[in-house]
Amino acid sequence: MKLEDLSGKVRTARLTTDHASSSYGQPVLVVGKEALGTLDVVGWQIVKATEKDREALQRARYHLPVKED
Numbered sequence: 921m922k923l924e925d926l927s928g929k930v931r932t933a934r935l936t937t938d939h940a941s942s943s944y945g946q947p948v949l950v951v952g953k954e955a956l957g958t959l960d961v962v963g964w965q966i967v968k969a970t971e972k973d974r975e976a977l978q979r980a981r982y983h984l985p986v987k988e989d
Contacts, residue, residue: 921934924987933951949961964984
């Protein structure tokens with residue numbers, strides 16, 4: 921999926937449990953090699969994501985709005 925950070929940079933991200941920061945099966949959002957918590961992405965927006973990705977983000981408590989063009 922593609923997310924826009926606070927500086928306006930579009931970043932490739934993935935939600936995964938295959939990261940050291942994931943615990944008890946709780947997925948974390950990974951950008952590059954860095955895991956970001958729900959508060960780390962406050963103000964970020966979804967640029968491109970499937971419906972499945974958006975639903976998974978919501979379940980993992982990453983409440984990101986979809987960027988409007």
